[in-house]
Amino acid sequence: xxxxxxxxxxxxxxGAAAAQxxxxxxxxxxxxxxxxxxxxxxxxxxxxTHGSPERFSxxxxxxxxxxxxxLTAEGQAPVVVNAPAxxxxxxxxxxxxRLAAGTYTAAWTAExxxxxxxxxxxxxMVH
Numbered sequence: 868x869x870x871x872x873x874x875x876x877x878x879x880x881x882g883a884a885a886a887q888x889x890x891x892x893x894x895x896x897x898x899x900x901x902x903x904x905x906x907x908x909x910x911x912x913x914x915x916t917h918g919s920p921e922r923f924s925x926x927x928x929x930x931x932x933x934x935x936x937x938l939t940a941e942g943q944a945p946v947v948v949n950a951p952a953x954x955x956x957x958x959x960x961x962x963x964x965r966l967a968a969g970t971y972t973a974a975w976t977a978e979x980x981x982x983x984x985x986x987x988x989x990x991x992m993v994h
Contacts, residue, residue, distance in 0.1 A: 912989035919993055923973055924960035931977040933959035940969045955980045966993045
């Protein structure tokens with residue numbers, strides 16, 4: 868009987884915590900978010916590319932619209948890449964400018980059809 872009461876209380880507490888913010892976890896670093904939220908990127912976090920990648924892509928667990936990708940590298944000014952208007956999709960991408968060899972961080976923002984926002988960042992190297 869005590870086990871049933873304990874299990875019932877634990878489930879009720881977990882349900883109440885999840886109900887407080889249905890989009891909790893949507894704004895977190897991609898390094899921590901990718902395995903838990905189902906968000907993946909190309910280039911992936913920690914990737915080493917041979918040459919400048921032509922595109923940056925994000926795959927979400929549900930349809931989103933990619934808004935911006937901001938590329939930063941040590942000693943260089945940030946480059947903001949605005950995504951062209953496109954319908955929401957599970958995989959979205961944007962063309963990248965030619966990148967010189969170096970280590971980059973790509974910070975992205977996206978918005979769902981219902982208005983919820985997601986963001987993340989990944990780091991990769993261009994050889």
